[in-house]
Amino acid sequence: MTDREKEILDILRENPMISQQELASKLCITRSSIAVHITNLMKKGYIKGKGYILNKSNYVTVIGGANIDIQGIPNKSIVMFDSNPGKVNISLGGVGRNIADNICRLGINTKLISAVGNDLYGNQILSECKIYGIDVDDCYVSNEVPTSMYVSILNDSNDMQAAISHMDILDKIDISYINSKHQYINDSLAIVIDTNLSKEVIDYITLTYLNIPIIIDTVSTTKCMKIKDIIGRFNTIKLNKYEAEALSGIKINSINDLELCSKYLLKQGVKKLFITLGKDGVFCSTKETNIKIDSMKVNIISSTGAEDAFTAGLVYSHLNNFDIDYSAKFAMATSIIALSHESTINPNMSVDNVEKILKEMILC
Template sequence: MTKREEEILKIIKENPLISQQELADKFGLTRSGVAAHIFNLTKKGYIAGKGYIINEPNFVTVIGGVNIDILGLTDTTLIQQNSNPGHITFSLGGAGYNIAHNLTKLAVPNYFITVYGDDLNGQKFEEDAQKNHLAIQHSKKIPDKSTSSYLYVNDPDGTLNVGVDDMGIYDDITPDFLSERLATINTSAYCIIDTNLPEKTIDWLFDNCKVPIFVKTVSLNKSYKLQNVLSKIDTLMTTDKELAMLTNSSVTDAKTAEKSAKKLLKKGIEHIYVLMPHTGLFYIDNRNTKLIAGIPIKRVNNNGASAALTAAVVDSRLNNLGWEKTTQIAYTAALICMESAKSVNPLLSKDYLLKTVTRYLES
C-alpha cells in the first residue's frame, strides 16, 4: 500500500460514506485520481463493496459507556455512616470501554462508539485509547459536557456496597448519532451494547441493526430499557440481581436462575449468561444448560467482570467454539478481572486466558 493509499484508507475508516469528490478536495487531487486509488485499494483487498466497506475480517462494534471510575476499597468490613480506612483508585472504566479494551487485549478488532466530554477526563480517555490501541474514531467529543464518572465503594471481598454515577452525557448517544455510524455497525460481525444507552436509542438500534446484537446489563435501574427488545437479543450477559429484575422473579441460586432465564428464552433471546460472583456462572440456551460453580480466588473488584466475560464470549463465538468451551473461557475471563483492582486486568491476553482456563477449570 502506498502512503497516499494509507491516507485515503484512514479517512474512509473514519467516514465510510465520504464521497470521492470530498476525498479529492481533502487531498488536492482530481476525482479520477481518487477513483484510481480506491480501485487499487479494492483490488488489494482493503475495501469491499459499496459505501467503502472496510474489509476487516471479524471485526465487531461496541456501543456503550466510558467513565472515570473512582473506587474506594475498604480494609475491613464497611462501617456505614463512618470514615473507613482503605484505598482509593482512579481509572478508566464503563461497560462499553471495558468490553472494547478486553476485546483489544484478546486481539479482536473492534470499533468503540461512545461520547465523552471536552474536559480533562475526556483527554485522559483519548490518551488511553492511543496507548491501548482502541479504535475510537467513531466516538464523539461533546463540547461543554463532562465525561461520565462512576464513584463506588467495595467491601474487602470485592462486593459492591454503594455506587453513584454521573452519566447524563449518554443522552447524546441518540438515534441520529448512531445513524451516521450505521454503515460501520452493519458491516461488523456482531454489535455489542450496554444499557447505558437511552431506551429510545436501544429501540432504534434493534430496528435498524442487521447483525446479531449482544447486550450487557449494567445496573438494576437501567435493565428496564430492554423490555421492548427482549425478543431480538442474540446474547444477554447479566447478573443474578438484574435477571431477577428483568423477569420480576426471585433469583437466589442456579435452580431459580434457570427458571427465570427460561422466561427470557421464551421471549426470543438465544443465549443467556448469568454471572453470580460468589456462586459461579450459569449459561442457558434452548438446548443446553451449564453451571460452573464458583472458584475460590482472592477477589479484589467485581466491577468489570461481566465486561471481561462479554469480550471472551464474543471472541469465542468469532472462533466458532462450542457453547461449553465458550462458557469455560468466559467465566475464566471474569475471574481474571476480579483478581485486579482495575476494571480491565493488565495481565489479560489470549494466551494468559487460555492458560488460566487450564489451571482453573481443566486441571
Template sequence: MNKENQILYHIRINPYISQQELSKKIGLSRSAVANYIANLTKQGLIKGRAYVLQEESSIVCIGGANTDRKARSDQKVRLYSSNPVKMAEVCGGVARNFAENLSRLGHNASLMTCVGDDREGDWILKETKSQGVDVSQVWSLQTERTGTYTTLLDEDGEMIVSMADMNIYEKITTAMLEEKWSFIVSAQAVFMDANIPKDCIDYLIKRCKDENIPLYIDPVSSAKGRKLPQRLEGVALLLLNQDQAEMLAGAKIDSVEDCQTAAEKIRGRGAEKVIITLGDQGVYYASPKESGHLPPFETDVVDVTGAGDAFASCAIFGIMNGESLLGACQLGLAGSALTIQTEESASTLLKPEKIYELVEKYR
C-alpha cells in the same frame, strides 16, 4: 475446545508450529492434523504458511465510557464516619471496558460513546486508543461532563456502595446512531450496554435484527435493564446478573432450577442465548442447543470491579471464535478470575493464551 479450535489456538500463539508439534500437543496423528489444517484452509480460517489466520472479527461497542474512581478501605468500613482508604482512578464504562478487553484478546474493536470536552474525556480517549481500540466514532460534547463511577470497596475488595454520574449518555439520539449506521453495519457484531436511552436501544435491536448482525447486550443494572423492550428478537445474547435476570423474568432466583426457569422465560421473549452470572455461585447459561451451570474458578480477590465486564468480554470472544456456549462461559470465568486478581477494571492479563490456559487448568 474442539480439535479445530485447539489447532487455531496453537497456531495463533506460534504461526510457525509444525504439524508434528501440533499432533503432540493435541493428541492426534500427524495425518489427522494435516486433514484438519486442510479443512481450516478451505474454510478460509488459515491462509498459507506461516499459518496466517483470517483477520479477527470486528465489533462495535456502544454505551458507557467513564472514569472509575475506587476507594478501598484499609479496615472494616464504618458507616457515618470517616474511613481511611486508598484511592485509585482508572478508565471504565461497560462498553469501553468491553472494547479494551476484546482488543487485548485480538479482535478489532471500535468504541461508540460520548465524553465531555474535559480533562477526563481526553484522558479516556487517549488511554483507550493506546490499548488498540478505535475511538474515531466517539462524540465529544462541549457542554457535558464525562461520566464518572465512584465505588467504595471493603478491605477484601468487595463493593460496599457505588455512585454513578451517567447523565451524559442521555444526549445520544437515534439520529446520531443513524449517522453512524454505515460504520456499525460493517462490523461482524455489535455490543451494547443499557447506558444509552431507551429509544436508542430499541433502534439498535431493530436495525441489527433487520441487518442480521449479532447483537450482544449487557443491561448494566436492573434499573437500566427496564429500558429493554418486551420483545427481544434480534438479540443474540443477553448477559445478566441475578438481579437483572429476576427483573426481566419477573421471578425470584434462589437456585439453579430457578435460573433455568428464568432463562426460559427470558428466551421466550425472543433472546437467542442467555447467560446469568451468580457471583460466587458461578454462571448459568441457556441456548436452543444447550444449558447448564458452572461454578466459578478459585482465585485471590483483589478488586471485583470489572469482573463482570471481563466475563462478558471473554464469553463473547469465545462465541465469536466458534466456541459453544459452554466453552464461551468457561472462557468468561477465566477472564473474570484473572481480572479480580488486579486493581484494573480492564486487566492487562486478558490474553487468549492466558484464558485458554486457565480453562485447561480447571477443566
C-alpha cells in the same frame, strides 16, 4: 485510522469504483498520497481487492458508556457515616469502554462509540483507548457536558459496597447520532451494547441492525428493564441473578428457579443466555441445553471489572463459534483475570492467559 484515511473510506463507501486521480482531486492532495493511504487501508483490513471492495467483517462495534472510575478501598471494615482510611484508585471505566478494552486485548479489532467531554478526563479516555488499539474515531466529544464519572466504595471483601454514576453525557448518543454512524455500525461483525444507552436508542439499534448479532450487557436491575419488551432481538444476553429476576419476575433460589427463569427469557427469542452467580459460578442456556458451571477458587483483588470482562469473553466466544459450555468457561476465565487485579482492566488480559486458566479449570 487517520482522519485522512477515514475521509477516503467514506468516499469509497459511496463510490467504490472511483479512481485514485478522482480521489486526489476531490481531497486536493496528490495522487501519490492517495496511493499511500489506499495501501495503508488495505494493510489495516478496511478494503481489499480491485474496485476497493470494502471488508465488512473485520471489527466489533461497542456502543455504551465511557467514564472515569474513582474507587475507594478501605483498610479495614467500613464504618458508615465516617471517614475511612484507605486508598483511592483512578482509572478508565464505563461498561461499554471496559468491554471494548477487554475485547481489544483479546486480539479483536474494536470500535467504541461513546460520549466524552472535551476535558482532561475525556481526552485521557480517548488517548489511552487509541494507545490500546481501540478505534474511538466515532465517539461524541462535547464542549458543554463533562465526561462521565463513576465513584465506588469497596467493602472488606473487595466487593462493591456502594457507587454513584454520573453519566448524563451519554444522552448525546441519541438516535440521530447513531444514524450518522450507520455505515460503520452496519459493517460490524457483531454489535455490543450496554443498558446505559436510552431505551429509545436500544430499540432503534435492535430494529435497525437485525442482520447483525447483538450482544447486550444489562448493567443493573434498574437499567435492564429497558429491554424487557425486546429481549428476543438479542443474540446473547449477559445478566446477573438479580437482573434475571427483574426481567423474568421469577425469584431465583435454586437450580430449578434458574431453569424456569432461563426458559422464560429464551421463550422471548434470545438465542444464548448467561446468568452470572458470583462465587456460585454461571448458569447458561440455549433452547437445546442448560448448564451450571461452578466457579474456581480465586483470590479477589477487585470485583469492579469482572462482569465487563465476562461479556468480552462472550464476544470472543461468539466470533470463534464456541459451544455454550466452552463459551461460559472462556468468559469465566476472562473474569477471573479481571478479579486478580486492582484496576478495572487487568493489563494482563490476553487469550494466552485465558487459556492458562481454562487448563486449570479442567484440572480442578
